[in-house]
Amino acid sequence: MASDLNAKLLDGEKTREVVADVAAEEEEEKLSRRLWVENKKLWVVAGPSIFTRFSTFGVTVISQAFVGHIGDTELAAYAIVSTVLMRFANGILLGMASALETLCGQSYGAKQYHMLGIYLQRSWIILFMCSLVILPVFVFTTPLLKLLGQEESIAEMAGTISLWYIPVMFSYIWAFTLQMYLQAQSKNIIITYLAVLTLALHIFLSWFMTIKLDLGLAGVMGSMILAMWIPVFGQLGFVFFGGCPETWTGFSYAAFKDLGAIIKLSLSSGLMLCLELWYNTILVLLTGYMKNAEVAIDALSICLNINGWEMMISVGFLAAAGVRVANELGAGSARRAWFSIINVAVTSLIIGSVFFVLFLVFRGSLAYIFTDSEAVARAVEDLSLLLAFSILLNSVQPVLSGVAVGAGWQSVVAYVNITSYYLIGVPLGLVLGYVLNLHVKGIWIGMIVGTAVQTLVLLVITVKTDWEKQVVLAQERLNKWYMEASRRSNGSRGAA
Incomplete structure (x- = not known):
């Protein structure tokens, strides 16, 4: 009798294990399917x-x-x-x-x-x-x-x-x-x-x-x-x-x-993006007033050129994040909007990490693609660690800016940019570069700190946001403008 009871208990336990395994496989299949569908839309x-x-x-x-x-x-x-x-x-x-x-x-x-x-x-x-x-x-x-x-x-x-x-x-x-x-x-x-x-x-x-x-x-x-x-x-x-x-x-x-x-x-929107796009210009202008500015500017321009090419990938993800978040908010799905945010952020971070490692490995030779000057090449190598961290930050920050664009938070991000870039990054760069004599490295460190602060603040805002509420706000905005435009556009359309 005891053996029969044990056998039944073992069978029941095995059944539960099988059911749990099947559920786990279904959940994994469901997640993999969602990732596949989301990444198709993303790319x-x-x-x-x-x-x-x-x-x-x-x-x-x-x-x-x-x-x-x-x-x-x-x-x-x-x-x-x-x-x-x-x-x-x-x-x-x-x-x-x-x-x-x-x-x-x-x-x-x-x-x-x-x-x-x-x-x-x-x-x-x-x-x-x-x-x-x-x-x-x-x-x-x-x-x-x-x-x-x-x-x-x-x-x-x-x-x-x-x-x-x-x-x-x-x-x-x-x-x-x-x-x-x-x-x-x-x-x-x-x-x-x-x-x-x-x-x-x-x-x-x-x-x-x-x-x-x-x-x-x-x-x-x-x-x-x-x-x-x-x-x-x-x-x-x-x-x-x-x-x-x-x-x-x-x-x-x-x-x-x-x-x-x-x-x-x-x-x-214009204020938000201007404050970001002009940031590197300020870096170049500040460098131009230093001693031996020619070598510093040449080295910096090479670094910014490399950074610029990599930024094209990041800005592409900015656009994708904006579209995916906006589409899902407009469709009324907070869950899918959040899933798309996680997916695009992880994808961009993985690509940025690969470039981060590659640049650190080949940092000694990349400068010679752009110059024959030993002095400039040495200056580029000296800046390479800062450039690598800039590339890594650039793989996250534009995605968060894209999320802000998709949700319509441009005015909030504009204030974040003013604070992080121009009240923290630029003053810190001036102190490190001119007062502490770290020169162009000091200015760039200040810029990186400003970008890091901006990234952290946007990350906190994104994580803490009530996305169900964002769906409601998006619907209210669209319904208001939709009804007004529909009333006024009846009978006023011309042929394209």
Whole structure:
């Protein structure tokens, strides 16, 4: 009897173990399935976004290479315009366009499809007005640089180059907004195809117009203008002629209504991204006032170039995080929004960790890709540990910024950026660099501390956030603007 009872107990225990094993396998299968589905959605946005940014960055680098063969004055002037003026314009316009990422992403998730077209048109209006405000900086570049004490020949040449850059700046109005509009729908593969075409065409035209036709600076800048506008026309053609039938229903007078709330969100977005994009510019400017500044700036520019290429990956994940979070909040799923945040953060951190290790292993030889100077190479190697940590931080921080964009927290992040970058990072860098004589390393340490503080604060905000409440807030925002736009757009749509 006792043996029968023991046998039954053992059988019951085995049954429970089998059931537990089956449940664990089902849970594992369920998790693996969720990861597979989520990563497919993630890379549909992140892959094209990363490649497109590599292409855009590549256009600038290729142009710089051709300008460098024209003359030293032209190269110096091009460097000033592209790294200071265009970063200034790029930061403002890209930042303001990121409001569209919030609105389109949430509207698409909520299946308010026709609102995407209205938001797109509103962003065109806002960014065009903003470009007109920025325009005088490009028109009066020469007197501005002379006023700041720049050498006359470089200031004159920079003034010429900045005029060539005006069409490039205006192309950003459509390039940034169309990319975010298409990303929200996971239809941005067309952007990748156009990026491949653009990069190849720019290399050929720069060579043909500069070398074969001997057009010099006009050849390079003319090729750059074409490289920036071809993707714009291609994306407009895709949108207008049937590529987005659900979200593009033609031009609407509703785009001119209720611009106040969109302008407010756009300004918050612009401030948020400007404060990030201008951070490295301040690092270069502060370094320029040091002893032996030439070697320091050369080494720093190489490090920032390497960091810039890696940042293209991080910014791609920023876009992907924004789209995924916005889509899920718009769809009303806090659980899926949180799952997408964890997935994109872990994926980006793994990639960043790989680059962190690779750079530490090859840090002694990477500098020679960019320079033959032993002094500069040694300076780069001396900065390599700081660069490696910057790369690691860059794998997390943009993802958290993307989460903020997807949720519509741009104004909150703007305050975080002001505090962490400009009240902590820059002052600490000045003390370490100039007072404690750590030079460029001191300035960079201050910058890293500022970025680390920002990352930590955003991480705490993200973890502590009530995502169910964020779903409610997203729905309230979308329903309000949806009803207002729907009332006003009836009968006011024209053909595309």
